Amino acid sequence: MAYPDTTSELLPTEAALPPQPLTWATYRRYWYLFALGLLVALTGAWLYLRYTVPQYSINMTILIKDKKDEPQQQRNERFNNLNEENASKNIDNEILLLKSNSLMQRVFANLDMQAAYYIKGRVGKQELYGENLPCRLLISRLDSSAYNKQVLLQVIDATHFTLGEANKPVQTYAFGQLLHTPYGEFTVVSKPANLAAFRQHPLLIRFQDRRQLAGSYAKKLGVSTINKQASLLTLNVTDAVPERGEAVLNKLVEVYNQEAVEDKNQLANNTIRFIDDRLKYLESDLTSVEKNVEKYSRENNVVNITSQVQQSLQEASGYNKQLSDFNIQLDVLSSIEQYINQPTEPNQLIPGTLSVQDPTLSGLITKFNELQLERERMLRTVQADNPLVLTMTDQLTNLRGSILENLRTLKNNLVITRRGLQAKSGQFGSRLQQMPTIERGLQEISRQQDLKKDLYLYLLQKREEAALALAGAVSNARIIDAAEAGESPVSPQKTAVVFIALMLGLGLPFAFVYVKNMFNDKVQSLQEVAWATGVPVLGELAHNRTRETIVISPNTRSPLAEMVRLLRTNYQLATSGTANQVMLVTSSRSGDGKTFVSLNLAASLLLAGKKVIIVNLDLRKPGSLSEAGELSGPGLSEYVTNEAVRVNDLVQPSTTVEGLYVVGSGELPANPAELLLSPRVGQLLNVLKESFDHIILDSAPIGQVADAYSVAPYVDATLYVVRYNVTQKAQLQFINKLRTEHTFNQLMVVLNDARPNNLSAYGYGQGYGYPEANKSKKSKKLV
Numbered sequence: 001m002a003y004p005d006t007t008s009e010l011l012p013t014e015a016a017l018p019p020q021p022l023t024w025a026t027y028r029r030y031w032y033l034f035a036l037g038l039l040v041a042l043t044g045a046w047l048y049l050r051y052t053v054p055q056y057s058i059n060m061t062i063l064i065k066d067k068k069d070e071p072q073q074q075r076n077e078r079f080n081n082l083n084e085e086n087a088s089k090n091i092d093n094e095i096l097l098l099k100s101n102s103l104m105q106r107v108f109a110n111l112d113m114q115a116a117y118y119i120k121g122r123v124g125k126q127e128l129y130g131e132n133l134p135c136r137l138l139i140s141r142l143d144s145s146a147y148n149k150q151v152l153l154q155v156i157d158a159t160h161f162t163l164g165e166a167n168k169p170v171q172t173y174a175f176g177q178l179l180h181t182p183y184g185e186f187t188v189v190s191k192p193a194n195l196a197a198f199r200q201h202p203l204l205i206r207f208q209d210r211r212q213l214a215g216s217y218a219k220k221l222g223v224s225t226i227n228k229q230a231s232l233l234t235l236n237v238t239d240a241v242p243e244r245g246e247a248v249l250n251k252l253v254e255v256y257n258q259e260a261v262e263d264k265n266q267l268a269n270n271t272i273r274f275i276d277d278r279l280k281y282l283e284s285d286l287t288s289v290e291k292n293v294e295k296y297s298r299e300n301n302v303v304n305i306t307s308q309v310q311q312s313l314q315e316a317s318g319y320n321k322q323l324s325d326f327n328i329q330l331d332v333l334s335s336i337e338q339y340i341n342q343p344t345e346p347n348q349l350i351p352g353t354l355s356v357q358d359p360t361l362s363g364l365i366t367k368f369n370e371l372q373l374e375r376e377r378m379l380r381t382v383q384a385d386n387p388l389v390l391t392m393t394d395q396l397t398n399l400r401g402s403i404l405e406n407l408r409t410l411k412n413n414l415v416i417t418r419r420g421l422q423a424k425s426g427q428f429g430s431r432l433q434q435m436p437t438i439e440r441g442l443q444e445i446s447r448q449q450d451l452k453k454d455l456y457l458y459l460l461q462k463r464e465e466a467a468l469a470l471a472g473a474v475s476n477a478r479i480i481d482a483a484e485a486g487e488s489p490v491s492p493q494k495t496a497v498v499f500i501a502l503m504l505g506l507g508l509p510f511a512f513v514y515v516k517n518m519f520n521d522k523v524q525s526l527q528e529v530a531w532a533t534g535v536p537v538l539g540e541l542a543h544n545r546t547r548e549t550i551v552i553s554p555n556t557r558s559p560l561a562e563m564v565r566l567l568r569t570n571y572q573l574a575t576s577g578t579a580n581q582v583m584l585v586t587s588s589r590s591g592d593g594k595t596f597v598s599l600n601l602a603a604s605l606l607l608a609g610k611k612v613i614i615v616n617l618d619l620r621k622p623g624s625l626s627e628a629g630e631l632s633g634p635g636l637s638e639y640v641t642n643e644a645v646r647v648n649d650l651v652q653p654s655t656t657v658e659g660l661y662v663v664g665s666g667e668l669p670a671n672p673a674e675l676l677l678s679p680r681v682g683q684l685l686n687v688l689k690e691s692f693d694h695i696i697l698d699s700a701p702i703g704q705v706a707d708a709y710s711v712a713p714y715v716d717a718t719l720y721v722v723r724y725n726v727t728q729k730a731q732l733q734f735i736n737k738l739r740t741e742h743t744f745n746q747l748m749v750v751l752n753d754a755r756p757n758n759l760s761a762y763g764y765g766q767g768y769g770y771p772e773a774n775k776s777k778k779s780k781k782l783v
Contacts, residue, residue: 026517026525029756033509041505045497051123054489058245060235061226061481062253064094091231094476095223098235098256104214104221107251113213113244114139115186118204125204130243134194134203135161135175139186146183146207153188153203155195161188183207217248232480242485249483260476271466275459282459286452293445323421330414336365337407340400361406368399523727529749532732535739538574538719538748539567541597543755549596549627550657552603567750568604574748575717582685582695582714584617584744587721588703588731593752594721595624598698599657601719606659610693613651615684616665617699617711619672625698628662629655635666640678647687661692672700676710685714702738703731709743718744723752 027034097103115137118125134155154162156172163179164170173179175190184207222236235252239245375392382389523529526537542560544551552561575581585598602612616625619637631652639645654660663684669675688695697715699708720735739747 026527027510027513029525030509030513033512034506037509038502038505041501042498045501049492049494049497052492053124053127053240055238055240055491056242056245056485057490058237058239058242058249058483058485059481060249060253060479060483062233062235062477063480064091064231064233064477065475091225091233095225095233097259098223098233098252099218099221101215101218103252103255103259104218105211106255107248108210108214108217110255111247111251112136112138114142114208114210116206116208118206119198119201120204127241128203129241130247132194133191134198135188135190137186137188137205139184140178142184142186142207143182144209146181147209147212148206149183150204150206153205155190155199155203157199158190158192158195161190163188221252233477235483238490239485246483246485253477253479257475257477264476265470268466268470272463272470275463275466278459279456279463282452282456286449286456289445289449289452293449323418327418330411330418333407333411333414337404337411340404340407358406358410361403361410364399364403364406368396368403371396371399521728521730522725523722523729523732523751524724526751528729529722529732529735529751532729533735533739533749535720535735535747535749536574538570538750539563540751540754541567541593541600543753544596549599550603552600552607554607564600564604567601568608571601571717571719571748572608575746581693582689582697582716584697584699584708584711584715584718585721586699586702586708586718587723588727588734589701590621590704592701592721592723592727594701595627595698597719597721597750597752598696599627599660602660602694602696603657605694606657611691612659612694612696613661613663613688613692614696614698615663615688617676617697617707619665619669619675619707620700620705622665622668625662625664628657628660629653631662631664633664635664636681636684637666637669637672637675639666639684640675640680641669643680647684650684651688663688673705673707673710676707681711682714685711703734712744715745717746718748720747720749721752722749724754726753 117128117133117136119128135153150166152164152170154164154170156162158175160172160174162170162172173188175188178185178187217237220238222234224234224236226232226234235249237245237249239248371392375389375396378386378389378392517524526540529535529537541563544560551558552564571583583601585594585601587594598614602614605612614625614628615636616622617636618624622635625631633652634642634645634649636650639647639650650663651661652664654662685695697711699711702708702720718738720738722732722735735747735749738744
């Protein structure tokens, strides 16, 4: 048998490792990150909602009185489309006009909004407007230097107040007094009903530029149509003060109507003059076209060619539908006949999903399938030559013949009927061929007539509309729903903010864990081993918090000791309790805990009343079993090279674990791998099997050297030790390779040195156990 002897052949590359999906257990180990993330995110969301100024949506619905709202006469399709297009363009123009900056400037010229009023809070400030104000400014003149300037107004009593500016002394004034300042002139008037509530709270006043206000509101004003078929417009603006937003929208529609009335008077006069000129020309053209229509209809003997054509098309369509139905039925019958005539399986079931309209044929098929199913059920219990089976076979043959005969009869009848329908359908084809020529000529003349007529009626209607507009100009828009603010603010949205906070609070820790695990090349969980190897996991051993090598004794009830007992139980179940088991303990590299697992598993087996011996097969490290006690005399290397050395010379009792026997590795040889190929190794194991129930071979790391391959033929079970946070994920593929190649018998994995964030969600690793009887840190000896 040839064994690999290079590390590059033993250790796979990380690219060979299959992708490992992150499981719930992986994220649960970092629960504190998710808890912290949620706490920070929800706290930030609460602060944001607490101190962000809420914004309210104010909506208003108006009706634009345009062409689409007036009654219209019937027009052909071409004129209807043209009218809708023009109306749509008019609506778009009105939307742009409503959103124009110039119109908004006229709005603020009629509103008293050159001063904004705020009341200071502990963190922010709250804006006041309208009826809630204790006083307001009547501005007579305001210079540009006043824009964004802030003054502080403090109410003293019902008749006096103080006014202060930055870096200037506070002065006292009386309500109603005209104040002259370098930046303007204004008068402060009070609302006596509101003064008492504001004597303890100063009022902050900030002067604003009307043009900037108009520009800002024009940008955030939303105007949209409810649907394309109506001229209803929805006006929307978002404002921190609902009353102010309502006032702006109401004034906007009022100013818009004023401008529309002015434009209509000028437009109506020009429209009437143009329409009168066009009507004189159309009257003569319409009379001439109507005479041509009358003459063409008389010459071709046509009354209503459209209804004649439609009747012919309907009859032809009926025959075509019947032909299509007969063709479908013929295809279905042909498919059934072809399926029955298949030579491979004469008694196969006939598909019942095909649409068969003939009840006789459908009944034969159903009976055939039922009889076939009954025959198949009987064949499960009797032989094919049974008389009942033979009788059913004959009945199936007769039914198949009846079905085929019925199919042929139905197909012949359908073919005859289809020919008759094809002949009738052809008659209507010749009749329809004569219609297009007559219809085209009539349509050419009628098109001119309809065009002139629609245009004439359209101009008459528009002339009346223009005359009505002159008689009494009305507003261009009618308010359907007055401006009204919503009860709840649209920003910030509590649900959305909390949802985003939850997503950030959970998403950022999730991303951190995902990236952390993506760049971590060490084994972290049992699921990773199971995913990458497919090898049974015998058990997990928690991290040894003490310095003791032997963690199990009769009185030990620590979680780690219970996990060792669980490991022993799983091992006995996996090996079915076979005596004289030769167990190989190996790993990917040195330091994974092979000796720790070997010694504690041996100690656990001793507690179960087994005779156990450990053989140190790591010839490259003679002192690897020093935890079992000091060894003297010859070892395995001397036994293999010197035939004078006997087995009894090798076996020595452990000085730390009572009842345990040990075979040392001996002196360090020059060729450990070749030395283990000696037949004397097998002779040694055969001799030990006669005296011990379990032989544990503590071998060199199989992921680094090939020594363990030499004893593979003698091994009954193999324990591959994987150490958390030490063994690389890429090395798990090597375990999978050993499994698929069946190099070692009964390959199993033992997970070592599990920290709380590595342990699986069940078992003794979560702290289950009994109180330890002896907490002494001295080495425990088995009794």
